[in-house]
Amino acid sequence: xxVISQKPSRDICQRGTSLTIQCQxxxxxxxxFWYRQQPGQSLTLIATANQGSEATYESGFVIDxxxxxxxxxxxxxxxxSNMSPEDSSIYxxxxxxxxxxxxxxxxxxxxxxx
Amino acid sequence: QKEVEQDPGPxxxxxxxxxxxxxxxxxxxxxxxxxxxxxxxKGPELLMYTYSSGNKEDGRFTAQVDKSSKYISLFIRDxxxxxxxxxxxxxxxxxxxxxxxxxxxxxxxxxxxxxx
Numbered sequence: 001x002x003v004i005s006q007k008p009s010r011d012i013c014q015r016g017t018s019l020t021i022q023c024q025x026x027x028x029x030x031x032x033f034w035y036r037q038q039p040g041q042s043l044t045l046i047a048t049a050n051q052g053s054e055a056t057y058e059s060g061f062v063i064d065x066x067x068x069x070x071x072x073x074x075x076x077x078x079x080x081s082n083m084s085p086e087d088s089s090i091y092x093x094x095x096x097x098x099x100x101x102x103x104x105x106x107x108x109x110x111x112x113x114x
Numbered sequence: 115q116k117e118v119e120q121d122p123g124p125x126x127x128x129x130x131x132x133x134x135x136x137x138x139x140x141x142x143x144x145x146x147x148x149x150x151x152x153x154x155x156k157g158p159e160l161l162m163y164t165y166s167s168g169n170k171e172d173g174r175f176t177a178q179v180d181k182s183s184k185y186i187s188l189f190i191r192d193x194x195x196x197x198x199x200x201x202x203x204x205x206x207x208x209x210x211x212x213x214x215x216x217x218x219x220x221x222x223x224x225x226x227x228x229x230x
Contacts, residue, residue, distance in 0.1 A: 001160075004157075006157075031216045033216070033218075041223075042220045042221060042222045042223050043158070043202070043204075043220045045217050045219075048216065048217065058217075092157055094218070096216055099216060100145075100165070102160055103148065103160070103204070103218055104160060105150075105157040105160075106157050107156060107157040
């Protein structure tokens with residue numbers, strides 16, 4: 001398994017501001033992902049965080065709104081920019097050690113935008 | 115049509131019952147299948163991970179995959195109140211270099227309540 005630490009665990013933010021979420025893994029992993037879980041909904045992939053290069057975004061998600069960094073194999077950040085109430089969700093970091101391996105999740109960041 | 119459809123529930127069962135949770139999918143490229151349990155205000159916790167068709171058992175949990183029918187199931191025996199949670203199926207295709215590489219596609223989740 002993998003121990004994943006996500007910070008902050010929750011936050012309440014004003015619209016128009018930005019929040020950066022951190023994801024730290026206890027060991028090196030090949031793959032890191034960011035998911036969003038809107039209230040009462042399932043998980044939707046935002047992007048794959050690529051080490052040393054630009055993230056790969058899913059349809060409907062853009063870099064200007066959700067910039068992602070991954071400076072090494074154990075750490076990534078997701079920024080939610082220019083927030084609106086529609087961005088109120090749980091944001092989850094996920095890791096896989098490699099292809100065909102299990103995927104593990106952090107505890108999530110519960111974001112409320114007012 | 116969504117790539118993964120999960121029986122929405124909610125399900126309410128008495129303690130000790132056998133629970134069956136099910137998902138169907140349309141993408142024949144899916145090779146890896148996972149079941150997660152998510153308690154309220156927590157991240158998803160991996161319960162079962164399987165590859166290809168067949169059964170896999172772990173304690174009170176059995177995961178079943180039928181790739182020919184594009185159908186997966188999770189069975190919970192002797193259900194306990196502590197099993198009350200949302201259960202999510204997830205699956206992935208591993209086409210290296212493709213746009214789906216490594217990512218999971220989730221079902222909508224089934225809320226399970228086990229009452230004493």
